[in-house]
Amino acid sequence: MDGLFCSICLEPWTNDGDHHxxxxxxxxxxxxxxxxxxxxxxxxxxxxxxxxxxxxxxxVRKLFVSQIVSVDEESQKRIRSLEAKCDSLEKKVKIF
Known part of the structure; x- marks a missing residue:
């Protein structure tokens, strides 16, 4: 999970908005x-x-990335798993 989240607030960063x-x-x-x-x-x-x-x-420099990628297969699988969990949680939040 290291490298996927802001080390200050521990939330995932975004490609837009305040937490870019x-x-x-x-x-x-x-x-x-x-x-x-x-x-x-x-x-x-x-x-x-x-x-x-x-x-x-x-x-401070704003970065522009379309997606997170990794050079090794194990990390790439972990990234896909985390992205799927995030999508699932976002759908659940929209229901409430």
Missing amino acids: ISCLPCGHLFGMSCIKRWLRQRSNSGKCPQCNKKCMLKD
């Missing part, structure tokens, strides 16, 4: 709203939540 997948110069990935809030709270001493490399709000 984004990265810092160090390469770590976060939901846009989470990393912006993280860096604003630390104004002059902003650092990546994962590796502690110094960064600023202007360093």
